[in-house]
Ligand SMILES: *[C@@H]1O[C@H](CO)[C@@H](O)[C@H](O)[C@H]1NC(C)=O
Ligand SMILES: *[C@@H]1O[C@H](CO)[C@@H](O)[C@H](O)[C@H]1NC(C)=O
Ligand SMILES: *[C@@H]1O[C@H](CO)[C@@H](O)[C@H](O)[C@H]1NC(C)=O
């Protein structure tokens with residue numbers, strides 16, 4: 001195709017390509033910032049690729065090896081899709097001069113050992129997809145300098161060892177998803193796992209491995225389950241372990257915990273597990289009910305409240321007084337007085353498991369409207385002033401509607417159907433294939449919960 005044949009925008013685009021001596025390889029489709037060479041039967045990289053691309057799609061080809069500085073001519077490259085190829089090794093310095101990469105998809109390939117040098121220099125890399133390879137070993141330094149990592153997918157490999165110690169708070173501050181499910185892990189260094197940053201623990205997927213049932217393992221999952229981590233909650237049935245390492249004696253350990261009755265994990269946890277803070281505003285003289293909702297649930301709970309005005313309150317100690325307590329832990333103050341303001345702390349105790357959890361409620365008793373008229377009047381005046389200011393701002397500020405729409409995907413990729421279809425967009429949607437944990441992790445501040453010694 002020559003420049004003269006196209007018109008308009010395409011004329012301009014192709015002329016730009018011609019002028020800079022760049023051509024779109026004949027098997028690829030090149031748009032403004034994307035080059036798609038997927039399903040083109042490529043056995044090696046096209047000799048010249050346009051330097052302007054941000055996204056390069058090489059998925060569903062026959063590539064088997066990538067040489068040094070394969071992408072050196074593409075300084076703007078951010079997304080590299082190479083799923084469904086035959087890649088079994090990467091040479092030294094493969095990504096040299098491609099340090100802008102943010103998403104690298106090497107899923108459904110034939111990688112066996114992840115060598116230390118593979119991802120060298122990719123310090124901006126946020127997402128690394130390696131699921132469905134033949135990976136048996138991950139060398140200790142492989143992820144070390146990838147300090148921008150947010151999500152790493154290792155599921156559906158044959159990993160027997162993973163260097164958990166190489167993942168630390170200062171080296172991987174943003175890592176919130178580490179998917180190691182459906183591998184061949186048997187014994188994990190549980191002390192290293194417990195030392196992982198809280199964000200990583202919350203996003204660590206370990207189901208469908210060949211874990212050996214023991215107390216150290218059970219204790220870790222028991223804690224994660226108690227904290228309601230999605231990694232555990234969403235895959236309860238897939239959390240299995242083998243008794244004495246025998247694959248025929250596999251149990252779903254989150255359902256059948258009788259094997260672990262002799263473990264000391266449950267007895268060791270004696271401190272409050274979770275503290276939920278909340279505050280309640282109530283008018284003086286009105287009734288208020290405070291629920292004792294903690295992280296514990298079940299029929300075997302007993303409750304105690306510590307109130308600012310009356311000290312400890314138990315259900316037995318509240319007959320006929322203004323404060324009463326229901327068996328389910330709910331505290332009721334029939335008629336609040338100003339002196340009832342303050343911090344109420346409820347402790348729920350699970351006698352069977354020797355666990356207790358607390359909840360704090362900050363109660364503020366307000367004076368009724370008549371008594372607080374002056375305050376109300378001042379507030380009203382403040383409101384009016386604010387309203388006037390807001391209106392002034394709205395009318396005086398010219399409205400400029402910025403063009404903040406995301407550019408639409410330049411081409412349709414959904415025609416490729418496969419179990420592990422590779423997404424060409426920046427943000428992968430929640431995949432329908434549930435085993436690969438493609439979920440946006442909910443980033444919640446880690447509770448100030450300590451690991452407790454297991455005696
Ligand atoms: C590639 O990177 C090397 C050092 O890593 C640098 O010296 C060289 O100039 C870079 N080349 C290009 C084309 O950016
Ligand atoms: C569990 O992992 C094995 C491979 O290790 C895989 O074949 C199987 O499909 C996985 N099962 C589930 C339910 O994901
Ligand atoms: C727990 O310990 C008791 C006594 O030490 C023993 O009889 C029992 O078999 C143990 N149970 C399990 C599941 O290991």
Ligand SMILES: *[C@@H]1O[C@H](CO)[C@@H](O)[C@H](O)[C@H]1NC(C)=O
Pocket residue numbers: 270271272304347349356
């Ligand atoms: C909660 O556990 C602690 C042990 O850390 C214990 O001292 C305290 O009495 C327990 N609270 C209740 C209400 O049982």
Ligand SMILES: *[C@@H]1O[C@H](CO)[C@@H](O)[C@H](O)[C@H]1NC(C)=O
Pocket residue numbers: 316317318319
């Ligand atoms: C609760 O009532 C019983 C009798 O109804 C009485 O004996 C007991 O002292 C009362 N307890 C309190 C704390 O008032």
Ligand SMILES: *[C@@H]1O[C@H](CO)[C@@H](O)[C@H](O)[C@H]1NC(C)=O
Pocket residue numbers: 291292326328329330
């Ligand atoms: C506890 O019981 C009281 C009275 O039966 C009820 O009003 C309240 O909603 C219950 N609280 C919870 C959290 O179930």
Ligand SMILES: *[C@@H]1O[C@H](CO)[C@@H](O)[C@H](O)[C@H]1NC(C)=O
Pocket residue numbers: 337338339
């Ligand atoms: C509140 O407490 C103060 C002193 O602690 C007391 O003088 C006052 O009578 C109390 N008010 C009510 C309504 O109980």
Ligand SMILES: *[C@@H]1O[C@H](CO)[C@@H](O)[C@H](O)[C@H]1NC(C)=O
Pocket residue numbers: 279343362363364
């Ligand atoms: C409780 O709420 C009041 C007013 O809303 C506030 O001044 C006080 O600091 C709060 N106390 C705690 C312990 O949060």
